[in-house]
Amino acid sequence: MNTLSTNKALPRSPEMMSRGDTALLVVDMQEKLVPAMTDGPRVAWNVRRLVDAAKAVGLPVVGTEQYPQGLGKTLPELAERLGPVPSKLTFSCGCCPEIFEELRDRGVFKILIVGVEAHVCVAQTAFDLLADGWRVYVAADAVGSRFELDCRTALARMDSAGATLTTTEAAMFEWCESAGASEFQAIRRLVLERAP
Numbered sequence: 232m233n234t235l236s237t238n239k240a241l242p243r244s245p246e247m248m249s250r251g252d253t254a255l256l257v258v259d260m261q262e263k264l265v266p267a268m269t270d271g272p273r274v275a276w277n278v279r280r281l282v283d284a285a286k287a288v289g290l291p292v293v294g295t296e297q298y299p300q301g302l303g304k305t306l307p308e309l310a311e312r313l314g315p316v317p318s319k320l321t322f323s324c325g326c327c328p329e330i331f332e333e334l335r336d337r338g339v340f341k342i343l344i345v346g347v348e349a350h351v352c353v354a355q356t357a358f359d360l361l362a363d364g365w366r367v368y369v370a371a372d373a374v375g376s377r378f379e380l381d382c383r384t385a386l387a388r389m390d391s392a393g394a395t396l397t398t399t400e401a402a403m404f405e406w407c408e409s410a411g412a413s414e415f416q417a418i419r420r421l422v423l424e425r426a427p
Contacts, residue, residue: 254339
């Protein structure tokens with residue numbers, strides 16, 4: 232059987248993210264928050280790889296900061312990639328409607344959420360986005376909480392509410408879609424990076 236058949240491919244599953252319908256939302260990856268997280272360096276590494284992958288395939292990338300006067304600015308390695316981000320006092324990013332209006336105007340209806348804390352800002356954002364009709368994905372290895380139980384429980388709650396759990400690597404390959412894509416080598420380099 233020829234694995235490189237020229238026959239018409241099956242339709243792409245609506246369960247998967249694609250470069251045409253998905254955005255990446257980076258929640259509160261800030262200087263005073265991330266170091267307090269269980270496995271903070273690994274979360275930051277995965278978030279940075281997802282930002283780089285999203286930019287490689289042309290996905291919109293947006294972010295937020297929670298009370299930056301007290302919790303610091305976005306981590307420098309992410310700030311230089313994200314540019315200006317709105318600040319908020321509410322835990323949910325739903326208080327930043329301009330982000331989501333702009334994404335809707337671009338035809339985006341799926342959002343991959345990453346950041347901290349999983350059981351507070353990430354979860355509340357996921358629930359609000361689900362209630363507003365968005366298709367929500369959460370990269371389980373790119374979110375974190377101070378305590379592992381909080382993170383695990385938040386992932387279970389988001390999953391049961393209808394968010395789709397995924398991983399950094401799965402998301403990158405989903406966005407790229409094919410080893411023949413022009414961005415595949417950039418994605419491959421990100422996948423092969425050594426974890427901190």
